[in-house]
Amino acid sequence: MRLTVSRCGLPSLKPLYEFPFSSSSSTLWPRNCSGSFSVKMSTTPPSRITHIINLPTQLNQPVSVVAAPGVSDTHFRNAIESSLFKQWLKNIQTETGLLANGAMSLKQVLIQGVDMFGERLGFLKFKADIIDKETGQKVPGIVFARGPAVAVLILLDSEGETYAVLTEQVRVPVGRLILELPAGMLDDDQGDFAGTAVREVEEETGIHLNAHDMVNLTAFLDASTGGRVFPSPGGCDEEMSLFLYRGNVSKEKIQQLQGKETGLRDHGELIKVHVVPYDKLWRATADAKALTAIALYEMAKRDGLLP
Numbered sequence: 426m427r428l429t430v431s432r433c434g435l436p437s438l439k440p441l442y443e444f445p446f447s448s449s450s451s452t453l454w455p456r457n458c459s460g461s462f463s464v465k466m467s468t469t470p471p472s473r474i475t476h477i478i479n480l481p482t483q484l485n486q487p488v489s490v491v492a493a494p495g496v497s498d499t500h501f502r503n504a505i506e507s508s509l510f511k512q513w514l515k516n517i518q519t520e521t522g523l524l525a526n527g528a529m530s531l532k533q534v535l536i537q538g539v540d541m542f543g544e545r546l547g548f549l550k551f552k553a554d555i556i557d558k559e560t561g562q563k564v565p566g567i568v569f570a571r572g573p574a575v576a577v578l579i580l581l582d583s584e585g586e587t588y589a590v591l592t593e594q595v596r597v598p599v600g601r602l603i604l605e606l607p608a609g610m611l612d613d614d615q616g617d618f619a620g621t622a623v624r625e626v627e628e629e630t631g632i633h634l635n636a637h638d639m640v641n642l643t644a645f646l647d648a649s650t651g652g653r654v655f656p657s658p659g660g661c662d663e664e665m666s667l668f669l670y671r672g673n674v675s676k677e678k679i680q681q682l683q684g685k686e687t688g689l690r691d692h693g694e695l696i697k698v699h700v701v702p703y704d705k706l707w708r709a710t711a712d713a714k715a716l717t718a719i720a721l722y723e724m725a726k727r728d729g730l731l732p
Contacts, residue, residue, distance in 0.1 A: 474501050480514070482524040483531065490534045500539040507546045509570040513662060521649070523555060529564070530556050545612075547571070569661045573653070575622040576608035577639065578718040579632065580671040580703055583679050587703040590682065591710060592629050592696050604699055605712035608665075618666045626670075630698050631687055640669040642721040645730055656713050667718045669731075 474492035492501040504510055517523045517531065524531060532554040540548040553566035579590040591604045609625035611618070619636040627633050643666050644652050653664040679700050688694030701709045707719055725731050 474498055476501075476505055478514075480518060480524070480531065482518045482522075483527075486530055486532075488531050488533065490536065493535055493537045496536055496539065500541075501536055503541070503546050504536045504539050504549055504551070507549060509546065509549045509572050509662070510551075512572070513568065513570060516662075517555075528558055530558060532556055547610075565659075567660060571661065571663050572611060573616070573618070574608060574610045574663055574665045575618050575625065575668065576606040576665060576714040576718065577622050577626050577634075577668045577670055578606060578642070578715070578722060579626065579630070579634075580669070581674045581679065581700075582671070583674050583676050588679055588700045589703045589706045589715075590630055590632070591699045591701055591706075591712075591715070592687075593699055595695050603712060604701075604710045604715075606667075606714045606718060608714055619668070622666075622668045628689060629687055629694075629696050630682065631685060632682075634670055638670060638672070640731060642667045642669050642718060642725060645721065645725050654717055656717075665714065667714065667721060669718070669722055 473494070474496070476490040478488045478490060480486075480488060490505055492498075496504075519525065523529050534554070535552040536549075537552060538548075538550040539546060549568075549570040551568050551570070553568060555564050555566050556562070557564055581588045581590065590607065592607050593602055593604055596603045607626045607629040609621060609628075611621050619639060619641070622639060623634050623636050641652075643654055646652055646654075651664070653666050655664055657663065682698050683700045685698040686696065687698060688696030707716060710716070722731075
């Protein structure tokens with residue numbers, strides 16, 4: 426783009442309207458600005474932050490990791506160094522991963538958004554350009570990465586009846602209050618699923634459990650599944666371990682739990698505990714974690730797998 430500018434520094438543009446100035450009145454441009462010079466303005470977009478990675482599964486095909494507009498250098502660095510991104514790269518290169526048999530290739534990753542939880546990266550959104558070599562077409566590749574999580578099916582026996590413990594939570598993405606199992610994300614890279622489950626149950630219900638008293642229901646799945654479930658694999662990487670706890674309590678304890686307000690209030694957790702008869706649980710909630718846990722529990726019980 427080239428813009429003509431008068432020597433006095435004002436753009437030499439023809440006015441949209443002609444003003445009837447007399448010879449004695451001042452002109453639109455100062456009299457002493459007679460010449461002009463040209464200034465070249467670049468239309469080339471600023472270069473984006475880019476990082477190149479090389480994957481063992483596709484040698485000689487480097488992958489460009491690019492920051493979308495608005496992603497800062499710091500957030501970009503946090504993204505590519507995060508356990509979420511590294512785990513995703515590891516997943517696509519495993520024996521059952523997308524790049525395992527050479528039918529697909531990863532060309533580029535666009536880092537679109539980063540949400541920090543204090544100094545820790547909490548959520549990551551990116552778009553991966555993965556090409557099917559046979560058709561030459563991209564496969565759907567938008568990823569919301571949040572990592573592994575846990576949930577616990579708590580069954581309490583009291584005076585001949587079994588109850589399930591649910592939490593009522595504010596879920597902004599669906600615009601509703603949802604009754605669901607006590608659950609939470611892993612806060613570190615150590616993979617302490619049972620420990621996380623114990624902590625989340627205590628924070629969300631006030632019930633203190635011991636890790637050795639819980640049964641990992643997802644561990645009963647075939648080894649090919651990785652021993653975890655994927656609630657929404659079409660857009661999210663979240664993989665979940667589902668645990669079972671079963672114990673005996675008094676009727677008074679059931680009454681104390683019903684309607685109890687819990688959660689980390691200073692973190693925006695507005696949680697209320699609900700106790701539901703187990704035989705009505707499958708109709709009382711739309712929570713996929715709860716419904717999956719029921720199915721795993723009933724199948725494991727049928728096949729005699731529970732201790």
